[in-house]
Amino acid sequence: MPSNRLHRALIVSHKPVGRGYYRLVLKAPEAARSALPGQFVMLRVSDTLDPLLARPFGISAVISRSSLEILYRVVGKGTTMLTTAKAGQSLSLLGPLGKGFPRPEKKTVPVLVAGGSGFPPLHFLAQRAGSRTHLFLGARNKECLPPADIVRSFKELADKVHIATDDGSAGQQGTSTDILDAFLTKTERREHLVLYACGPHAMLAAVSKIAAEHAIPCYVSMEERMACGLGACMGCSVPMKAGGYKRACKEGPVFDSREIDWSEQVLLKLKR
């Protein structure tokens, strides 16, 4: 029963793309064929035992139906080691994993909201969601935005890209949630709008609140620490309003924002 979710994926290309990000293209035909926007993979950055665990990465695109694209930011030990992997080598890859974003319906106007390094899964969604899409990008300053090539790609895929930076160095001054709120307030026909968000928890909590105020459905992708990616370790728990936890790797990473207990989520972050 060799599983078709465990792969040795050949590195097709691997290059820095600016602003601290790398673009990694991995050949994994079975994974590429079944991948859905919002799903992720667990990638081992080397075959040694340190770092031990695989790293979770969203799928940012499917390329020529046989390869997966990953866009990652170098933040620590694992991602630093990953930068040394060369085209022609192969890496152990598990996926696609988790439940993706619910597929936008024909009439849906998808409104994507990305914060920090949360844009990769939304890029894949933009590829599949059609040209009515709006994208909101927020960052501290211009240098913290996604790489310029990615922003350009988003502009080609979407109807409109709205940008905000805290210091006003690109787009409007403010946060992505400020400009999202303003956009929703002035939009008259809201019945087909659906929000899809990925980014830091505080931003997701804010987007979720705005969605509730405007009575718009909202799906958030929760990036938790993960060990197995398969629902076995119970490490990736997300607090639920109904009580208890759900696993980001199995029941998520995408959740209906109304399900999540944001008070506990935000409280925990504030404590840290």
Added chain:
Amino acid sequence: MRKTKDNKSAIRKETRPDRIGKSAIESPDLSIDFAGIKLKNPVLTASGTFGYGEEFAEFVDLNKLGGVIVKGISLKPIKGNPPPRIWETPSGMLNAIGLENPGVDVFLNEKMPYLRKYDTAVFVNMFGYSLEEYVGVAERLDGAQGISGIEVNISCPNVKAGGMAFGTDLRATFELLSAVRKATRLPLIAKLSPNVTDVTAFARAAADAGCDGLSLINTLLGMAIDVRCRKPRLANCTGGLSGPAIRPVAVRMVWQAARSVSLPIIGMGGIVTGEDAMEFLLAGASAVAVGTANFINPRATLDVLDGIEGFMREQKIADLREIIGKVDAG
């Protein structure tokens, strides 16, 4: 399902010339009798790292395993600790899951029927917050079908009330295991805490209480700190260390316990390869459990099994009994 690595190796195995005229050494005997339980081979899954089997069935034919030890079960459902629950450390990880589980009734009704479909031994890991809860779970498991044995966790470092509180006190260990012993006829395996000065005293207490086997080790109590925020990395502050980082400690404890009691031992702690498993067998374990390695390679159990078999063939060992406890310690 094209030419995956697995397919290729499966084909290769069937046509291997050395498998044709099967002498004892070319196909070594991996089966063992563990406390009266027949196991196909000595490779089990460590509790809490393999879910309830189902999570890994896509990667591992459960029929090929010596047995499955399931995630810890309690009398009532347990919500678990707030996140973050895990943190990676050099060649290891800290976890403070807090024994989240759906409770014994849901386990028996929803998880056990799935496991019963397989021809593999099922060991149910269980715990409680009081002696009465331990006894309650044991009583319920006693009547259930398809369970080969109970692994009693007296060593979880992540719950304040029960778990390790029992496993680090000799008298409490003896009293608890004696009470559980009375509650079930199933083979009882005591999972000992490594967070004690002298593990052999606890091994003897388990033997005196009437246990049929030992499991060791559970995770080592640890802590990691985010030096910039000056906060613990885990919401629970402390957690259990597992993975290759703890293997030398685990091998040492198995060796000590094996020399002090005659109970069979399931050895675990950082096993990733067949050779890792051989260390435990030589130290005196009769079986091994693969834990954290399942997270980095969902097929780790089968890789360990292949590794053991390959090692036996290479060393011309026909039967596992030629290895168990046979470290030459002078």
